[in-house]
Amino acid sequence: MIAMATEKDSIPFSSLFSPADVICQTGVTDRDGILLKMLRQLSQQHNIGSIDDAYEAVLAREKDLATVVGPGLALPHARLDTIDEIVMAMATSRKGIVFDPNRSDNPVKLIVLTLSPKSAPGAYLQTLSCVARICQDASTADVVADLPTPQQVWEFFDQGGITRLDRPSPRWMNPVQ
Numbered sequence: 001m002i003a004m005a006t007e008k009d010s011i012p013f014s015s016l017f018s019p020a021d022v023i024c025q026t027g028v029t030d031r032d033g034i035l036l037k038m039l040r041q042l043s044q045q046h047n048i049g050s051i052d053d054a055y056e057a058v059l060a061r062e063k064d065l066a067t068v069v070g071p072g073l074a075l076p077h078a079r080l081d082t083i084d085e086i087v088m089a090m091a092t093s094r095k096g097i098v099f100d101p102n103r104s105d106n107p108v109k110l111i112v113l114t115l116s117p118k119s120a121p122g123a124y125l126q127t128l129s130c131v132a133r134i135c136q137d138a139s140t141a142d143v144v145a146d147l148p149t150p151q152q153v154w155e156f157f158d159q160g161g162i163t164r165l166d167r168p169s170p171r172w173m174n175p176v177q
Helices: 031-045 051-064 121-134 140-145 150-158
Strands: 068-070 077-080 087-097 108-117
Touching: 031 051, 031 087, 031 108, 051 077, 051 108, 077 121, 087 140, 108 121, 108 140, 140 150
Parallel strands: 077 108
Antiparallel strands: 087 108
């Protein structure tokens, strides 16, 4: 299996979110709609302050520089005064969402939304490093978008990503029909 990135004194990436923070195979088709839905989901599980303020912060960051970082993968984020630890939500879309209007040919299938405290500017970068290492395989967004349950998405990241072809797939990647 591709090993998950760890830094000295870091925590496992999968500990930054739970299945309750995952939206699977959403029917939402626009960037702003899915971001708002993800923030609402986060607010049910975590104290993130005003959803409207968090939404505006994420959109302002997107306006500065779109966060589509790879095939089918977007990593929107914002730093907030209202939180004291990293909170994260994920959403998947089988059809894909046009996340960057300038790149409509690259629909996003996996969105990892990260909110980090303003008091810890390096926290997001450490999180981004973990996501980047797990998602270095170009097919990651497609694989995760096909997982039908939040638990399976969480397990994918808990296991460190896509397994190599020379090893058997974990049981959860091939659910019994």
